[in-house]
Amino acid sequence: xxxxxxxxxxxxxxxxxxxxxxxxxxxxxxxxxxxxxxxxxxxxxxxxxxxxxxxxxxxxxxxxxxxxxxxxxxxxxxxxxxxxxxxxxxxxxxxxxxxxxxxxxxxxxxxxxxxxxxxxxxxxxxxxxxxxxxxxxxxxxxxxxx
Amino acid sequence: xxxxxxxxxxxxxxxxxxxxxxxxxxxxxxxxxxxxxxxxxxxxxxxxxxxxxxxxxxxxxxxxxxxxxxxxxxxxxxxxxxxxxxxxxxxxxxxxxxxxxxxxxxxxxxxxxxxxxxxxxxxxxxxxxxxxxxxxxxxxxxxxxxxxxxxxxxxxxxxxxxxxxxxxxxxxxxxxxxx
Numbered sequence: 001x002x003x004x005x006x007x008x009x010x011x012x013x014x015x016x017x018x019x020x021x022x023x024x025x026x027x028x029x030x031x032x033x034x035x036x037x038x039x040x041x042x043x044x045x046x047x048x049x050x051x052x053x054x055x056x057x058x059x060x061x062x063x064x065x066x067x068x069x070x071x072x073x074x075x076x077x078x079x080x081x082x083x084x085x086x087x088x089x090x091x092x093x094x095x096x097x098x099x100x101x102x103x104x105x106x107x108x109x110x111x112x113x114x115x116x117x118x119x120x121x122x123x124x125x126x127x128x129x130x131x132x133x134x135x136x137x138x139x140x141x142x143x144x145x146x
Numbered sequence: 147x148x149x150x151x152x153x154x155x156x157x158x159x160x161x162x163x164x165x166x167x168x169x170x171x172x173x174x175x176x177x178x179x180x181x182x183x184x185x186x187x188x189x190x191x192x193x194x195x196x197x198x199x200x201x202x203x204x205x206x207x208x209x210x211x212x213x214x215x216x217x218x219x220x221x222x223x224x225x226x227x228x229x230x231x232x233x234x235x236x237x238x239x240x241x242x243x244x245x246x247x248x249x250x251x252x253x254x255x256x257x258x259x260x261x262x263x264x265x266x267x268x269x270x271x272x273x274x275x276x277x278x279x280x281x282x283x284x285x286x287x288x289x290x291x292x293x294x295x296x297x298x299x300x301x302x303x304x305x306x307x308x309x310x311x312x313x314x315x316x317x318x319x320x321x322x323x324x325x
Contacts, residue, residue, distance in 0.1 A: 006323045008315050016261035017182050028170040031199045
């Protein structure tokens with residue numbers, strides 16, 4: 001059977017819920033205490049977490065560092081070997097022609113040449129050993145050349 | 147103390163605790179009652195209220211002052227309530243009506259809840275509404291909030307809120323009529 005119509009406005013607005021005595025007087029202090037405690041817990045959890053993570057990460061990091069070092073060491077060696085190999089491929093005549101065109105040689109450069117390369121110096125200067133000796137007779141030696 | 151002044155004091159480390167204490171005193175009742183009407187049980191409401199203020203503490207520095215402080219706090223409280231109720235359902239694998247039945251049982255048995263028969267019937271009728279609709283009803287009916295304010299908190303259009311409130315009133319009237 002249909003009951004009579006009911007309207008929400010017929011009910012007086014009232015709060016039916018109760019709180020313990022002095023609840024709202026104590027709540028701010030409890031909130032402050034809990035905030036401080038949680039903040040402290042968060043900080044200690046975070047630092048413990050980072051410390052734990054750090055300890056776990058140290059081994060892979062060292063391994064990674066080792067790989068990086070080995071990689072760069074090998075790369076450098078390969079590059080050096082390539083340079084040496086490339087220079088070895090250039091014919092001696094080309095080097096001599098290059099130096100003849102672009103290089104300015106000084107007396108100190110000849111001091112660095114080993115005995116086995118004396119022939120190369122003569123060839124490079126394009127003078128006979130006799131002419132060179134004659135030239136040297138007029139060359140004045142000072143202390144810096146000795 | 148005005149919200150602007152509270153926020154200014156909160157920004158300074160030496161007056162931070164004092165400002166936060168005053169903020170809690172200013173808004174604790176609004177937050178608590180909003181939560182209590184949703185979760186019914188005092189202990190749950192107490193835990194959630196503290197959690198809300200902890201989140202306020204953590205995020206107040208990032209609060210953008212283009213919104214009202216209370217609207218922002220209300221939004222945090224709303225999210226806490228909705229998350230609490232949905233996790234309660236997930237935890238116990240309970241459908242909506244079983245959670246409503248559990249909360250209705252608390253209304254009947256808790257010494258912290260008083261009122262005449264029609265008042266208690268109204269509370270039970272409210273428990274039959276979906277959570278978000280119940281929130282809208284509480285904000286409009288009990289807190290006399292404007293639809294624009296509710297819209298800012300819940301991120302729902304004013305039109306949808308009006309429709310939701312009127313539908314809630316109809317459902318409540320129907321429930322009380324037949325129970």
